[in-house]
Amino acid sequence: MTIRIRQLGTALVLALSMAGTAQAQQEEPKTPLGKKMAAMNTAFKAVGRQVEDPAKNASTLEQIAIIETNAKASLTLEPEKKAKVPAGEQAKFVSDYQAEMKQLLATVEKLKAAVKAGNNAEAVKIVDDMKAAQRQGHREFRLRKAGAPPV
Ligand code: HEM
Known part of the structure; x- marks a missing residue:
């Protein structure tokens, strides 16, 4: 005993x-970019929880605005992983990152339009597209730390 x-x-x-x-x-x-991402993450989770509910559209639009502000700020920052890329490839790495972030912003615009139009079914699909963009962005541009989950 x-x-x-x-x-x-x-x-x-x-x-x-x-x-x-x-x-x-x-x-x-967190890195400066990591901080923007963390803010985007909190807002994106809130959007995911309520995007299908038309009664919450006003609040969903507020969260989308937070995502937009932080994605725009992310455009001006560079991923930590840049330092691990050979010097000759760094410029391309950063411009590819910016192009993908711009694509995310274009998707955020579509999401905003769908919610404003009260098209919640469409908005749900766009949120799924954003999840895919997040996975893709992280696969290419985020530094994998030892023991960290893949996304
Ligand atoms: C809705 C979409 C997205 C969400 C919610 C999101 C969320 C996150 C979160 C939670 C982190 C970890 C932050 C930390 O604790 O340090 C992170 C890191 C990161 N994300 Fe995203 N992300 C999104 C889209 C993207 C996209 C599209 C890209 C690239 C074009 C990207 C690139 C990165 C990079 C590079 C980091 C590491 C930070 C650094 O290198 O300084 N993310 N993201």
Whole structure:
């Protein structure tokens, strides 16, 4: 019995210390671009939760405006991964990144128009397109950190 309790105690201490590490990783200082992305992420999640509901269109438009502001700001910043690309390829890397960010912004415009028109079914599809753009953008331009999830 005493051994059991000791084992439980050890497991608890281990679990708590692992939770602490996970939290520390999440709170790692973000790059300037990472900060814009994090703001975009919070707004995008809110959009995903409510985009199909026409009663929430006014609030959805507010969240879309946050995504737009941060995507525009992201256009002026450069991915951390640029430093890992050979010097001769960096200019192309950055202009490809900008082109893809502009594409995301064009999709955000479409989303805004669909929500304004009350076309929520269309808006839901556009949100899916944005998720695909996010995956693609991260695959190409985001630095993969050891142990980090792929997207
Ligand atoms: C709705 C679309 C998107 C969302 C919600 C999103 C969200 C995120 C999040 C949460 C991070 C991690 C931030 C951190 O904690 O440091 C991130 C990082 C990043 N994202 Fe996005 N992302 C989106 C689209 C894109 C697109 C289209 C691109 C490229 C054209 C892109 C490029 C990057 C890069 C390069 C990073 C790493 C930051 C750095 O290098 O400094 N993202 N994104």
